[in-house]
Structure formats: C-alpha cells, structure tokens
Amino acid sequence: MTAIRAIPLxxxxxxxxxxxxxxxxxxxxxxxxxxxxxxxxxxxxxKIVSKAEGRTIxxxxxxxxxxxxxxxxxxxxxxxMVQLILDESEELxxxxxxxxxxxxxxxxxxxxxxxxxxxxxxxESGTVLLWPRDxxxxxxxxxxxxxxxxxxxxxxxxxxSMGRAWRVGTxxxxxxxxxxTVVDDKRGTGVDLFGRTLQATQIAVADSVAALASLxxxxxxxxxxxxxxxxxxxxxxxxxxxxxxxxxxxxxxDMFR
Amino acid sequence: MTAIRAIPLxxxxxxxxxxxxxxxxxxxxxxxxxxxxxxxxxxxxxKIVSKAEGRTIxxxxxxxxxxxxxxxxxxxxxxxMVQLILDESEELxxxxxxxxxxxxxxxxxxxxxxxxxxxxxxxESGTVLLWPRDxxxxxxxxxxxxxxxxxxxxxxxxxxSMGRAWRVGTxxxxxxxxxxTVVDDKRGTGVDLFGRTLQATQIAVADSVAALASLxxxxxxxxxxxxxxxxxxxxxxxxxxxxxxxxxxxxxxDMFR
Numbered sequence: 001m002t003a004i005r006a007i008p009l010x011x012x013x014x015x016x017x018x019x020x021x022x023x024x025x026x027x028x029x030x031x032x033x034x035x036x037x038x039x040x041x042x043x044x045x046x047k048i049v050s051k052a053e054g055r056t057i058x059x060x061x062x063x064x065x066x067x068x069x070x071x072x073x074x075x076x077x078x079x080x081m082v083q084l085i086l087d088e089s090e091e092l093x094x095x096x097x098x099x100x101x102x103x104x105x106x107x108x109x110x111x112x113x114x115x116x117x118x119x120x121x122x123x124e125s126g127t128v129l130l131w132p133r134d135x136x137x138x139x140x141x142x143x144x145x146x147x148x149x150x151x152x153x154x155x156x157x158x159x160x161s162m163g164r165a166w167r168v169g170t171x172x173x174x175x176x177x178x179x180x181t182v183v184d185d186k187r188g189t190g191v192d193l194f195g196r197t198l199q200a201t202q203i204a205v206a207d208s209v210a211a212l213a214s215l216x217x218x219x220x221x222x223x224x225x226x227x228x229x230x231x232x233x234x235x236x237x238x239x240x241x242x243x244x245x246x247x248x249x250x251x252x253x254d255m256f257r
Numbered sequence: 258m259t260a261i262r263a264i265p266l267x268x269x270x271x272x273x274x275x276x277x278x279x280x281x282x283x284x285x286x287x288x289x290x291x292x293x294x295x296x297x298x299x300x301x302x303x304k305i306v307s308k309a310e311g312r313t314i315x316x317x318x319x320x321x322x323x324x325x326x327x328x329x330x331x332x333x334x335x336x337x338m339v340q341l342i343l344d345e346s347e348e349l350x351x352x353x354x355x356x357x358x359x360x361x362x363x364x365x366x367x368x369x370x371x372x373x374x375x376x377x378x379x380x381e382s383g384t385v386l387l388w389p390r391d392x393x394x395x396x397x398x399x400x401x402x403x404x405x406x407x408x409x410x411x412x413x414x415x416x417x418s419m420g421r422a423w424r425v426g427t428x429x430x431x432x433x434x435x436x437x438t439v440v441d442d443k444r445g446t447g448v449d450l451f452g453r454t455l456q457a458t459q460i461a462v463a464d465s466v467a468a469l470a471s472l473x474x475x476x477x478x479x480x481x482x483x484x485x486x487x488x489x490x491x492x493x494x495x496x497x498x499x500x501x502x503x504x505x506x507x508x509x510x511d512m513f514r
Contacts, residue, residue, distance in 0.1 A: 169461030204426030
C-alpha cells in the first residue's frame with residue numbers, strides 16, 4: 001500500500017444554480033499544479049453540489065403543518081425548518097431540543113436531515129440549503145462530465161460532515177459516490193497472519209476517503225469545497241458501482257431506531 | 258491548508274509482551290526513507306499496543322458467571338467471550354445474535370467491547386486480545402518514549418476499526434490520543450463567507466486522522482500496523498491534551514442507549 005494523499009482544491013468560485021461543477025474542479029486541479037489521473041478520487045462538498053442544483057429554499061416560502069408545529073415546540077425550533085426536515089425525511093429517530101436525528105429520504109441518518117443554514121446567501125434566518133435530490137446520481141453526473149471534459153474516469157465522492165451517535169464532533173462522510181468501492185468486504189476472503197479466516201472485516205472505504213478529504217478541505221469557509229485524493233486507486237472502479245446508499249445498514253438491522 | 262498525507266510504516270515485527278513500540282516505529286520511519294518531524298502524527302493500530310502490553314487472554318482461563326451464560330444463549334456466543342465483554346464494559350447497549358454493542362470501561366461504544374480474536378497467536382478459538390487498559394495513557398507513554406529517543410514531540414494516536422450505528426463497514430477511530438487536538442471546536446469562533454456566526458461546527462480531528470491512517474494501513478494483515486500522518490500540524494500540540502476519551506458524548510447526552 002502506497003501513501004494516501006488529499007490535496008485541497010483552492011480558489012473555486014461561489015456556486016449558483018446551474019453552474020458546472022466538473023469544469024471548475026478541473027480548473028482548480030490545474031491551478032493546484034496537479035495532473036488528474038484515472039485512479040484519483042475527486043471529493044466534493046455537499047454544499048456546492050446542492051447550490052449548483054438549486055437546492056436553496058427560503059424558509060418564508062414553507063407552510064408548516066400540524067406535526068411540524070408540534071415538533072417545533074418540542075425541540076424549540078422554527079416550524080418552517082421542522083417542516084423542511086419532515087419533507088426531507090423518511091422518519092425522525094429522535095426529536096429533542098439538542099438535536100433532531102432523521103433518516104433522510106436517501107436512507108442516511110443525520111441531524112436535521114442535512115439541512116444547513118450556514119454559508120447560504122440570504123441572511124441569518126432566511127435561506128437554507130437542502131441535500132441534493134439524489135446524491136449518488138449527482139456523483140455519477142459529475143463523473144460523466146469529468147469523463148467528457150478530460151477523457152479520464154476518476155471516482156467522485158460527495159461528502160458531508162456528519163455527527164455520530166456516541167462521539168463528539170463531525171467527520172466527513174460519503175453521501176454520494178460514483179466509481180469508488182463504498183465498502184470493501186473482506187469477510188471470509190482472506191486469512192490472517194496465523195492462517196485463520198478473517199472475521200468481520202468490512203472497510204468503509206468511501207467514508208474513510210470522505211473523512212480524509214473533509215479534513216483537508218477544512219470547515220471554516222467555502223473557499224475549499226473540493227479535494228483530490230490519491231493513493232486509493234485499488235478501490236477506484238471503471239463502473240459507477242452501487243453508490244453511497246449501498247453503505248447504509250438496512251432498516252431491519254438497525255438496532256438504534 | 259496544505260495536503261494531508263498518510264505513509265504506511267511497513268516491516269514492523271510481530272509484537273509480544275514488553276516490546277518497545279517507540280523504537281520499532283522510529284526504525285520503520287527510517288526504513289520508509291522519512292524523517293520524523295515534530296508536527297507529524299504517528300498512528301498506531303490498537304492491536305500492537307495491546308500485544309506489547311500483554312493484553313492477550315486465553316478464553317479457557319475465563320470462568321463465566323450467570324449473566325454471561327444468559328447473554329451467551331441470547332446472542333449465540335461462547336460464555337467465556339461474553340464474560341470478557343462484561344468485564345471490559347460499563348454497560349451493554351444491545352445484545353443480539355448479530356452484535357453485542359458495549360460501552361467499554363473507557364466510555365467508547367463499540368462491538369464486543371473491542372475484543373478481537375483475529376491475528377492473535379493461539380488458534381481458532383483459544384486466544385483473544387483486549388484493548389489496552391487505558392489507551393490514552395498508552396498514547397502518552399509512546400509519545401514520551403519517542404521524545405526520549407528522538408528529541409521530537411510528534412502526536413500519537415491509537416486507532417481501532419469501529420462500526421457505526423447506521424452504516425455498514427468500519428472506519429479507523431481514535432481510541433487513544435496524545436498531542437493532537439481531539440475535537441476542534443469552532444462553534445461561535447468564526448464567521449462564514451456571509452458574515453454569520455458558524456453554527457455547530459466541531460471537527461472530530463483525531464477520528465478523521467485515524468480513519469485516514471487506517472485506510473493506509475489496510476486491514477488484511479498485521480504487517481502495517483502503523484502510519485505516519487503529515488499535513489495536520491495545525492492540530493498537533495505541545496501538551497498531551499485531554500485524550501481520545503474527551504471526544505466521547507457524555508452519557509447524559511446519549512440519545513441511543
């Protein structure tokens with residue numbers, strides 16, 4: 001195994017609805033003095049994908065229903081925000097003043113169904129940003145655009161910062177993925193140093209790559225919303241693969257609903 | 258922010274009780290052609306720390322009690338293994354045939370209280386490996402040994418692969434830490450691009466570094482149980498800091514017991 005490297009891609013523009021991510025990513029790779037390779041992984045922050053897809057919503061345009069009003073009181077939140085969380089979710093796992101933990105439409109479990117009010121034009125309480133409609137489809141589309149622009153076929157991961165049930169702080173996590181093995185399932189395929197079958201090793205490759213890239217991108221501003229990850233070519237694949245949703249635990253196996 | 262890099266440290270020996278980790282890590286850094294720096298992070302797999310600390314246990318030496326026998330039936334496990342999980346845990350969160358999820362003595366929540374039967378000398382069912390007694394203390398001790406050997410003060414993280422409540426596969430996670438900021442708490446300290454106070458950004462730095470390093474170390478054998486991580490010097494500190502346990506959500510805030 002060679003070294004793994006994450007190179008932040010600086011100087012990208014502020015994104016607005018309809019802007020082409022692939023072109024800006026390729027320009028940023030050039031500016032960084034790097035040459036894109038077909039076994040690289042491009043990690044893109046959810047925020048700019050959502051903006052390019054026009055997923056900005058004005059809270060004042062949302063009409064909260066009865067359930068939203070009830071949960072808003074329970075959780076000390078704006079009813080409009082709660083309505084959006086409900087609209088974006090399959091189910092709410094916990095509703096407390098400290099956090100609303102939702103199972104997003106896509107199956108990912110996270111706070112506030114991924115809805116974010118920071119780094120969105122429009123002021124303190126006016127505008128929020130939803131996740132892409134289908135983050136795996138977004139990753140596939142960006143990958144196809146990069147193939148069209150460069151003739152190369154790197155993997156694309158869309159990352160968002162997610163909390164964890166029992167740990168403080170967030171780590172970058174893969175919410176969309178094209179061309180990277182999401183989970184490398186080594187169960188029963190290998191032996192350990194003493195000749196025994198490996199037990200239950202399934203490596204969450206896409207999430208680990210997202211964690212690394214998010215650390216390289218930083219969190220404090222929107223100036224570095226993408227990174228190039230190298231040294232994980234063993235997991236880059238020609239086809240798009242099943243996407244980040246394939247790395248979610250099936251509801252029937254969820255012990256923490 | 259510069260690039261972040263993880264360099265696997267190949268060719269380390271099999272560890273036995275009493276062996277000095279710091280010396281072997283420094284030798285492996287030399288072999289890799291790298292020169293250790295004071296703002297590097299050395300990530301060490303839990304497994305070799307446990308072995309060097311003599312945390313190997315023969316299951317046949319364990320006498321299971323009534324609770325262990327009861328849970329062993331419930332979960333289709335060996336009563337001796339269940340007794341060890343109980344001994345290593347503060348509380349068991351879930352006990353099902355699919356998994357036993359425990360809050361380890363140290364506060365970390367994970368499957369089987371971190372007890373591992375692979376890559377341990379002694380055969381299919383004989384011998385298992387427990388976590389270090391105090392992984393943060395182990396990280397501090399390794400760091401002190403490296404200072405003594407080299408005069409340099411890099412950070413040390415002890416990593417183990419952990420599952421997540423709602424996602425398939427494991428990611429490297431920090432179970433011991435000395436000299437690295439565990440959680441970078443940016444709440445209220447910064448403004449976003451539009452001048453608003455950043456909301457709830459707390460970056461789980463040590464866990465992200467552990468995720469990266471674990472990917473570089475791989476999972477299939479014990480040949481690469483350490484990695485050197487560069488480019489995160491902004492989070493390396495002179496003092497040891499509060500350790501990985503400070504990155505655990507307090508029980509009073511645990512929504513998923």
